[in-house]
Amino acid sequence: MQPQTDVVERTTDEALERLKAVSDLDGLEEWRVSTLGRNGALTQILRSLGSVPKEERPRLGAAANRAKTVLEQHLAEREQELKTAHLADVVERESIDVTLPGWPVPQGRLHPTTRMLRETTSVFASMGFQVEEGPEIELDRYNFDLLNIPKDHPARDMWDTLWIDRVDEQGNRPMLLRTHTSPMQARIMEKTSPPVRVVVPGKCYRYEATDATHEWHFHQVEGLAVDKGITFADLKGTLYEFARRTFGEDRQIRFRCDFFPFVEPGVDMSISNFKDPKTGKRPINRDEDWIEILGAGMVHPSVLEGVGYDPSVYTGFAFGMGVERIAMLKYGIDDIRLFYSNDVRFLQQV
Numbered sequence: 001m002q003p004q005t006d007v008v009e010r011t012t013d014e015a016l017e018r019l020k021a022v023s024d025l026d027g028l029e030e031w032r033v034s035t036l037g038r039n040g041a042l043t044q045i046l047r048s049l050g051s052v053p054k055e056e057r058p059r060l061g062a063a064a065n066r067a068k069t070v071l072e073q074h075l076a077e078r079e080q081e082l083k084t085a086h087l088a089d090v091v092e093r094e095s096i097d098v099t100l101p102g103w104p105v106p107q108g109r110l111h112p113t114t115r116m117l118r119e120t121t122s123v124f125a126s127m128g129f130q131v132e133e134g135p136e137i138e139l140d141r142y143n144f145d146l147l148n149i150p151k152d153h154p155a156r157d158m159w160d161t162l163w164i165d166r167v168d169e170q171g172n173r174p175m176l177l178r179t180h181t182s183p184m185q186a187r188i189m190e191k192t193s194p195p196v197r198v199v200v201p202g203k204c205y206r207y208e209a210t211d212a213t214h215e216w217h218f219h220q221v222e223g224l225a226v227d228k229g230i231t232f233a234d235l236k237g238t239l240y241e242f243a244r245r246t247f248g249e250d251r252q253i254r255f256r257c258d259f260f261p262f263v264e265p266g267v268d269m270s271i272s273n274f275k276d277p278k279t280g281k282r283p284i285n286r287d288e289d290w291i292e293i294l295g296a297g298m299v300h301p302s303v304l305e306g307v308g309y310d311p312s313v314y315t316g317f318a319f320g321m322g323v324e325r326i327a328m329l330k331y332g333i334d335d336i337r338l339f340y341s342n343d344v345r346f347l348q349q350v
């Protein structure tokens with residue numbers, strides 16, 4: 001069939017119709033190839049001009065060329081439109097609205113034990129105590145022997161000990177996870193001469209079944225003061241001041257006689273857990289008026305001798321307090337296991 005001018009018109013109309021439906025630049029490129037490309041509809045017509053009778057040729061050729069110009073114009077216009085729309089779209093989607101509120105950055109917190117440890121050591125630091133730390137894996141010698149607790153002494157039963165599985169030539173196990181921070185008393189005195197005034201925050205371990213008041217690991221703050229003329233009144237005054245600053249004026253403290261092999265006399269100290277007269281609630285929800293938080297006493301002469309101090313010249317006091325217990329009383333926490341069960345609801349409260 002010979003191409004006629006109406007074929008040119010139809011092809012043009014049809015191409016313009018398709019152009020209306022083009023909605024993006026890829027679609028436009030497809031349209032260009034299928035219309036004006038090498039095998040495009042209009043190109044086919046122009047190619048076939050050779051087979052058209054001579055007299056028809058100029059007219060048809062002119063019509064086809066006009067159609068080409070028209071289509072190219074529409075192509076250029078449409079391209080411009082689509083590019084503008086595309087740009088507007090990109091600007092819309094990718095622009096940054098600096099007035100929008102930012103994403104909240106989750107803020108970490110200190111663990112309640114860490115807070116209590118820091119608070120406690122800073123109370124003593126303000127009273128002139130230095131702060132020192134020591135090893136958690138400890139020698140029997142420091143954890144027991146130098147604290148006046150010889151091997152096979154029944155007082156060892158006061159601490160349920162986790163031993164390190166290593167045996168020396170004598171068949172003894174010389175290493176353990178420290179059961180208290182008291183070994184640092186001996187370590188510090190061994191390497192310094194009096195006066196000594198130091199507190200030791202740290203982690204301790206016991207071979208214990210856990211319950212609301214016992215954990216197999218917990219923290220203590222040990223205190224030690226040695227000098228000429230230190231008396232039990234100094235111990236009481238220091239601990240009283242600590243309790244006042246930590247728990248406030250209204251809480252009461254109580255000392256009772258207690259036994260620890262490395263002190264003489266020995267005491268324990270408790271903090272009042274009385275019912276609030278208005279609410280009927282206790283600081284810790286336990287049916288007890290007093291909660292014990294520390295052991296203390298005057299450093300035993302044998303301990304002083306063991307580290308090379310002359311007990312006829314020097315005296316001293318020592319104490320060791322349970323940090324989680326203090327936090328429990330202060331913040332009204334009634335189960336010690338909450339501290340190490342990693343429940344964020346608990347950890348976020350402090």
Ligand code: PHE
Nearest residue numbers: 180182260295296318319320
């Ligand atoms: N170390 C003892 C304990 O863990 C506490 C204590 C420390 C007692 C210092 C007296 C003096 O039970």
